[in-house]
Amino acid sequence: MTAQLTTELAGPPPSPGIFDELSKREIRRAMLSGIAIPGYQVPFGSREMPVARGWGSGGLQATLSLVGEDSRLKVIDQGEDAGVNASNLRRLVAAHAGCTEETDTRSADIIQSRHRIPEQPLRDGQVLVLQVPGAEPLAGIVRDMDEQRRMHAEADYSKMWVRLYEDIVHNGLITEAAGYPVLVEGRYIMTPSPIPRWDVPKMNDSEAITVLSAGREKRIFAVPPHTRVVPLTFDDRPFEVERTPGAACRLCGSQDTYIVQEPGPDGTFSAWVCSDTDFCRRRRTGDAPAAPAAGGTAQGGTA
């Protein structure tokens, strides 16, 4: 009786558990709107997920709306497939949707990530879902949300430029670290989520779709394939990526990937290791391309 009533009133029964079909449809609509207007923040009725808001509840909704039983899903946190947040989300989605868990970036259909874009160049047909803790690039500049929306609507980004200019005057350089603001297809300023600057150039002219989803702030935005994504900077101030001269991954020896510090044998932070564990492992077995995605190496040369 109840099942019959449910079908009658609310459509076909949802797969039990965490997300219903009507909600998935809403998320897909929001993603399509985002793809149609690259960089524009589409509001959506974010649902509560069985993870804390801030642990990828937005990315999870996007991923759940995209995966099918035949999808291969890769989830990374800080570049690692084995991170606690990543493993948790991957298991959750696989259990709900019946998709296959994947760690090889090349074979994944959907890659949900927190704070990294993989080093492996993404290909046509892949979707990168980035978890977004703060969606609004103008949040630190004006507090009023109406004013933020007006600035986006009129492409009035003068205050953002003034902020970057003042940064140079005060500090000698632009101190924006991760989540560096970018201009998408010459129109909207967007946060790329807190990825390092190293990864920002990978968004430009990417083969894959990038979906950025903020569950707590209830906004989805996207970068379709082959879209211009340009970090904001001045003509005489080249965009700088993170680069430490002489540093290399202690495992694969690479100098052209994003590396993070580790304690060396002397107990100080003297060693470095790749943040992208899948790419590092394949580098060591000779199963990785000679050059990583057009990230830090391609444009970082000017740094």
Next chain:
Amino acid sequence: MSAQAKDQDAAVGGTAWLELDQITERLGLGVDRVMGEAGLWAPELAARALRQAHGDPPEAAQLLRAHRTALPRLAIGEPVSTTELKVVRRISSAFRNPPGGQVLGRTLDYVGRLLDLMPEDEGKARNAGSPHAEDTRPHAHDHAHDHRHRDPDHAVPEEAVRTPAHVLATFRDMGLVAPPRGDGDPEPFDITRRPARPGAPRSAWLQTMARADTGSLLYLWYGSDWRPAGHEVPGELRHGILPLRVRHPHTGRPVTVAETRVSEVQTFHSLPRAGELPTSLDVGYGLCFGHNERKAISMAGLDLLLAHHEGATDLQHDVLLTLDGPDSTGYTQHLKLPHHVEYRSVLERAHAAARGTRLTERDTA
């Protein structure tokens, strides 16, 4: 997740399994708070959540919210007026003896704050001898408020009205309250389906506050810069039972399918308006699931401010965007996740800025 939670439960110790009716009956205010913050009336599920969350109400509310969001929407409840509220507690601090009487009901307000140090054995023995000891109904809490205590100093009618008229109605009759303004009774904003932002209608902020984190709501009202000198007076505070009616899918007639308990507050204050004499009272409204007077009072106080200061986007921003428990607790939890990719970037900028400063100093030296 559940497997981990079970492991943790097992690790807590060898005491007896905590039964759901024990939680709903003995920790009823905690259960009510969880239901209020989750926005779901489900005492047994809330008790389950509170047990799974080791007694942490915000975590329990998150569990219940995640469960709630996956439930199908079978129907939309019919609007119900709180004039139908069957009160188990009803007080007015504006009148000594309001029409309908003061119904003190069950509350912790009037007992001294003395820690009960009765020996455990004695407490157990007394409980075993009490008339309620045999009462093992699972929803005992829901109905346990029926015995009303009357303040003997107040000459109340022998049988206080179970659905007394609102004090607000009295104020309206006296012409002290401005008639409701605005555009009538539009379809309410649904905060679970649309993100509410400053400028959203009153229904959005009332919903947001009704399921807000109790502590956050209390602070926003108590610590608000917008609060005027002098304080508002809750002309009416009620706790009682409200029916839930839906239209029958076949007959189309409204049918009562469940009852919920709510706390309701109507608060009054005379706030000055520029160029106007304070002849009429401002009204604030608070309503939340369960017995949570602190929340209803805070909510009514904030509603009064929001309604009075139309277009105060700062206050609307704080109410709509900072009060949600799962949002704020989730954000603090996310800070505990690894951030080392981001942090390498931050350190690199700090080093680069320091290097630049040294270069500049050398140039100018």
